[in-house]
Amino acid sequence: MLNQSYTFKILWLCIIFSSCLSSxxxxxxxxxxxxxxxxxxxxxxxxxxxxxxxxxxxxxxxxxxxPTSTDSIRKKIYIMLIGDFDSTQKEIVTGTAEYLHAFYGLQIDFIEMRKDADIFANSRKHPTQGQLQLSAKQIMNVVLKPQLPKDAATLIALTNYDLYPENSWSYIFGLGSTKERVGVWSMYRFGDPHKKEQKEQCLMFTIKTATHEIGHMFSLPHCAxxxxxxxxSNSLRELNSHPTYxxxxxxxxxxxxxxxxxxxxxxxxxxxxxxxxxxxxxxxxxxxxxxxxx
Ligand SMILES: [Zn+2]
Ligand SMILES: [Zn+2]
Incomplete structure (x- = not known):
């Protein structure tokens, strides 16, 4: 049997511990x-x-x-563009980079893709729609990982090509590794930013997907x-219904x-x-x- 003073000590420890948790x-x-x-x-x-x-x-x-995190050296989010972006598409990129800086509170830098990087390895034609699709896994493993800067918390590629993750899938908006600090997302399905009525929506889709993939890169799982x-998200309709926050x-x-x-x-x-x-x-x-x- 515990004596009274010992019981009080345990009680105090419990109170201190629970106040630590709630604080x-x-x-x-x-x-x-x-x-x-x-x-x-x-x-x-x-x-x-x-x-x-x-x-x-x-x-x-x-x-x-x-979870994957920042440290005293790895503290920037890097963005790499894959494909040719005109000035209107670059506005979407700039708006997204500004949002990522606001949301993640980290410095955003751009990195050029190496000229010899093989973005087309394992690419395919979409089985029914016919457009060229890059392999998201190939981009992550062969293009991004070898170029991951020393001070990168994460490196994410943005492309205007369509993406697929594996042969059994039709397409994917983006893919982020929860452990390897690399990810890729695509603007291909987000509408035409050159059309006035689609520009803001294209930005919203791009922001949502970039924020989501970088969340995965900081080891966040999906939220249900x-x-x-x-x-x-399985479709643009579903992505549209999700909040940015x-x-x-x-x-x-x-x-x-x-x-x-x-x-x-x-x-x-x-x-x-x-x-x-x-x-x-x-x-x-x-x-x-x-x-x-x-
Ligand atoms: Zn996801
Ligand atoms: Zn959530």
């Missing part, structure tokens, strides 16, 4: 933000989650998984709990990983949308900042 600023932000973010809508036929289960991962599980930028769970994970203040992240991202006058996104950030300030 974790990322967990606390997650809890404060949770009530204002909508849960994931039930999947419709053809949606990513209609035939798949994306397992829930808590903040603690993410921490325990030792909330409507979230880390939701899996991260849910409270994914936001807490990425801010913990990059050692960033959640409030500062929300303010930077809100400023990006304020400049672009995007009413929907800006409302989410305003509400979130208000919740965190309480």
């Amino acid at each position: 974790n600023p990322y967990e606390s932000a997650q809890q404060k933000l949770a009530p204002i973010y909508p849960f994931k809508k039930p999947a419709q036929k053809g949606d990513w989650l209609y035939t798949r289960i994306d397992k829930y991962q808590s903040l603690n599980d993410y921490i325990k998984s030792k 709990k909330y409507e979230c930028c880390m939701n899996g 991260f849910c409270p769970d994914c936001l807490a994970k990425i801010c913990w990983n990059l050692n960033q203040d959640v409030h500062a992240n929300l303010e930077r991202t809100e400023n990006f949308w304020l400049k672009r006058n995007n009413v929907t996104a800006k409302e989410v950030y305003q509400k979130s900042i208000e919740r965190l300030s309480k």
